[in-house]
Amino acid sequence: MADEHNTVEHVADAAEHAVDMAHGAEAGGAAMPQLDPTTFSNQIFWLLVTLVVIYLILSKIALPRIAAVLAERSGTITNDLAAAEELKAKAVAAEEAYNKALADARSEAARIVDETKAEIQSQLNAELAKADDEIAAKTAEGEKAIAAIRDNALSSVTDVATETAAALVAALGGQADDKAIAAAVAAQMKG
Amino acid sequence: MGITDVATEAHGEGTGLVFHPLDQFKVTPLFGDGPVHWYTITNATLWMAFAVLAIVAMFVIGSRGRAIVPSRGQSIAELFYGFVYKMVEDITGHDGVKYFPYIFSLFCFIFFANFLGLLPLSFSPTSHIAVTAVLGFGVFIIVTLIGFVKNGIGFLGMFWLKDAPLALRPIIAIIEVISYFVRPVSHSIRLAGNITAGHAMIKVFAGFAAIAAVAPVSVVAIAAVYGLEVLVAGIQAYVFTILTCIYLKDALHPAH
Structure with missing residues (x-):
C-alpha cells in the first residue's frame, strides 16, 4: 500500500513537473529549441539547399521519366483497346457472313428440294399418262378382238340356224325357200 | 523554472522519472561541439539529406525500369x-x-521529413518553425507574385467581392486582406505544431514509463500516439x- 501511495505521489509530481515545464517554455522562450534564433540561419540555409536539390532531382530526372512512362502506358492501352475494338468488329462481320452463308445454303437447299420434287412429279405424271395410254390401247385392242370373235360367233350362229332350218324344212317335206328361211332366221335372231 | 532544471530535479529525486520531451528538437552540430553557424553541418542537415536520399531512392531508382508494367517501386512512385x-489539376485547373x-517537391520534402522523423532517435526538420515558415512564406510569396504577374492589378479584385452588398464590401475587403496575410502563418504553424506536439507527447509518455505501475498504460499510450503520428505525418503533408x-x-483565378 505504501508503495502504491508513493507511486501516486510520483505521478502527481511528474504531472506537476510537466505543468512547470510548459510554464518554463512559455516564460523562458528559449526552452523550446524551435524558438532558439541562433539555429534559424543554419536550418534555413540547409532547407533551401535541400529544396533546390529535391526540385532539381524531381523536375530534371524523376518527373519527366514517370510522365513519359505514364504517357506511354496510356498510349499502349489506347492502342490495345482500339485493336480489340477492331478485332471485335471483324468477329461481328465474320459472324454475319457466316449467318448469311448459312441462310443462303438453307434457301438453296430448299430450292433444290422443290425443284427435285417438281421434276419427280412431272416424270411421274408423264409415266402415269404413258401407262394410261398403253392400258387404253391394250383395252381397245382386246375389245376389238372380242367384237371380232362375237361377230364370228354370230355369223356362225346364223349359218348353223339357216342350215338347221333348211334341213328341218326338207325333213318335213317342204320345199326350202332360201330367202324365206334367211328372213325367218334373221327375225328370230333379232327377237 | 527552465526545462533543464526540471530534468535535473527529476533525476535528483532518484525516481527514474526523466523528462526531456523537447530535447529531440535540439539542433546540434554533427561534428564537434562548436556553435551552430549557418553553414555548420547539423542533425537538421543530416535528416534533410536523408529525405533527399529517400526521394532519390523512391523516384529515381524506383522508376529506373521505365516499365509499361511497373515494378513495386515504380508503382509507388507512380502512385x-x-x-x-x-490534386494540382483538379484544384488549380x-x-x-x-x-x-x-508543389510535388514540397509534398515530397514534407512527407519524407515527417516519416523519417518518426524513426527512433531521429530529428524532424518539419517540427521547426524556421523550416515550416520558409516553406509557408515561400508559397505565400510565390503565389502572390504569380497572382500579380498573371492578373496584374486585377489580382486585388480577389479582396473586393462583387457579390456582397456595397456597404459591406470595404469591411469584407479588410477581413479578406487580413485572412490573406494570416495564410502563411497558419500554413507553417499548423505543420510545425502538429509534428512538435505529437513527438513531445510520445516523449512525455515515455518519461512516465519509468514508473512500474504506470508503465503498461504508458506503453499502450505510446503505441497509440505513434499510430496517430503516422496518420498525422501523412495528413499534414x-x-x-x-x-x-x-x-x-x-x-x-482570383474571381471567387
Whole structure:
C-alpha cells in the first residue's frame, strides 16, 4: 500500500513537473529549441539547399521519366483497346457472313428440294399418262378382238340356224325357200 | 523554472522519472561541439539529406525500369505522382499544372521529413518553425507574385467581392486582406505544431514509463500516439500541399 501511495505521489509530481515545464517554455522562450534564433540561419540555409536539390532531382530526372512512362502506358492501352475494338468488329462481320452463308445454303437447299420434287412429279405424271395410254390401247385392242370373235360367233350362229332350218324344212317335206328361211332366221335372231 | 532544471530535479529525486520531451528538437552540430553557424553541418542537415536520399531512392531508382508494367517501386512512385498531379489539376485547373514540380517537391520534402522523423532517435526538420515558415512564406510569396504577374492589378479584385452588398464590401475587403496575410502563418504553424506536439507527447509518455505501475498504460499510450503520428505525418503533408494548391488557384483565378 505504501508503495502504491508513493507511486501516486510520483505521478502527481511528474504531472506537476510537466505543468512547470510548459510554464518554463512559455516564460523562458528559449526552452523550446524551435524558438532558439541562433539555429534559424543554419536550418534555413540547409532547407533551401535541400529544396533546390529535391526540385532539381524531381523536375530534371524523376518527373519527366514517370510522365513519359505514364504517357506511354496510356498510349499502349489506347492502342490495345482500339485493336480489340477492331478485332471485335471483324468477329461481328465474320459472324454475319457466316449467318448469311448459312441462310443462303438453307434457301438453296430448299430450292433444290422443290425443284427435285417438281421434276419427280412431272416424270411421274408423264409415266402415269404413258401407262394410261398403253392400258387404253391394250383395252381397245382386246375389245376389238372380242367384237371380232362375237361377230364370228354370230355369223356362225346364223349359218348353223339357216342350215338347221333348211334341213328341218326338207325333213318335213317342204320345199326350202332360201330367202324365206334367211328372213325367218334373221327375225328370230333379232327377237 | 527552465526545462533543464526540471530534468535535473527529476533525476535528483532518484525516481527514474526523466523528462526531456523537447530535447529531440535540439539542433546540434554533427561534428564537434562548436556553435551552430549557418553553414555548420547539423542533425537538421543530416535528416534533410536523408529525405533527399529517400526521394532519390523512391523516384529515381524506383522508376529506373521505365516499365509499361511497373515494378513495386515504380508503382509507388507512380502512385505519388498521380496523387499529387491529380490534386494540382483538379484544384488549380489545367494552367496550374506547370507548377506541379514545385508543389510535388514540397509534398515530397514534407512527407519524407515527417516519416523519417518518426524513426527512433531521429530529428524532424518539419517540427521547426524556421523550416515550416520558409516553406509557408515561400508559397505565400510565390503565389502572390504569380497572382500579380498573371492578373496584374486585377489580382486585388480577389479582396473586393462583387457579390456582397456595397456597404459591406470595404469591411469584407479588410477581413479578406487580413485572412490573406494570416495564410502563411497558419500554413507553417499548423505543420510545425502538429509534428512538435505529437513527438513531445510520445516523449512525455515515455518519461512516465519509468514508473512500474504506470508503465503498461504508458506503453499502450505510446503505441497509440505513434499510430496517430503516422496518420498525422501523412495528413499534414497532404494538408500543406492541398492548401498550396488552393492558394495557387486563388492566384490563377482570383474571381471567387
